[in-house]
Amino acid sequence: MWDYLRINHSAMLRSPLFPVIVTVVSYFVLCLPFLACDIMGEKWPAIYWHKIQPGKMPTPAMLLHCSGVTLYNHLLLVLPAAAAQWIWRPPIPLPEQAPTLLELAVGVAGNLLLFDFQYFIWHFLHHKIRWLYVTFHAIHHxxxxxxxxxxxxxxGWELVTVGLWTTLNPVLLRCHLVTTWAFMVVHVYVSVEDHCGYDFPWSTSRLIPFGIYGGPSKHDxxxxxxxxxxxPHFSHWDKLFGTHADFSFVKTP
Ligand SMILES: [Zn+2]
Ligand SMILES: [Zn+2]
Structure with a gap:
């Protein structure tokens, strides 16, 4: 598959817009199933049972507000940043060999762990220093x-920081382009899942054993x-810093 893509679609794959399009499209596509759950609400009792805060469904105005913020940020910050890269960055060479599955899995896990550490520090500081919270992070709360x-x-500042790490970290970890794109899509998925409002049996936190992974219930x-x-993802930094809190709702079937 890599040979086919490399030979037939090299211009598209080398474009700085490609990772932007991959992340934006995967974001909206991965939000869709959870949006469907929200729209159906109590009409899908089997799904609704997994809602972490039952009764707190998003209203159309809330959905429009968040979509508006996302589009505004992407038009004003992400697209100009991608266009700037187009001008000053030399064309990215496409490696001849695809990564092995092991390289891909290790690369994605390494990127998630590095991002988790960076965002933990950023997030901690933006809650502890009131000016940082009010100026930059309050909108997310x-x-x-x-x-x-x-x-x-x-x-905008949070999006720029997050975007910088997700772009630079795979370069620092010397990841293959396929691994980089895989990490970007996985990262979009786990970020959406963190906010989905549902704790399904297939949530990443339930698939990864020993409470290593936080997931939607912890971020909720x-x-x-x-x-x-x-x-944002794993639980070890919060456990080390004494800021870890467990999901406190007890549900009975
Ligand atoms: Zn926060
Ligand atoms: Zn959040």
Whole structure:
């Protein structure tokens, strides 16, 4: 597959716009199933049972607000940044060999771990220093019951920082382009899942054993108790810094 893409679509793959399009399209596509769950609400009891904060469904105005913030940020910040790269960055060479599955898995996991560490520090500081919180991060805490489209309800500075790490980290870790794109899509998925508002049996936190991974239930707690669970994905940094808080709702079938 890599040979086919490399030979027939090299101009598209080398374009700085390609990772932007991959992340934006995967974001909206991955939000869709969770949006469907929100729209159906109590009409899908089997799904609704997994809602972390039942009764707190997003309204059309909330969905429009978050979509508006996302489009505004992408038009004003992400697209100009991609266009600037087009001008000053030399064309990216496409490696002849595809990565092995092991290289891909290790690369994606390494990028998630590195991002988790960087964002933990950023997030911790932006909650502890009031000026940073009010100026840059408060917009993400408008909604205390998260829903998929609230993932990208971010201030410009937060989006730029997150975008810089997701672009630079794979370069620092010397990842193959396929690994980089795979990481970007996985990262979009786990970020959307963190905010989806549902704790399904197939949530990443339930698939990864020993409570290593935080997932939607832990990030939902962060939106209700903002001085806990600062790490976006894994739970080790919050456990080390004493900011870890468990999901406190007990549901009976
Ligand atoms: Zn959040
Ligand atoms: Zn926060």
């Amino acid at each position: 408008v909604y205390s019951a998260p829903f998929s489209l609230a993932t990208q309800c971010l201030g 707690v962060h939106h209700r108790k903002p001085n806990t669970n600062f790490a």
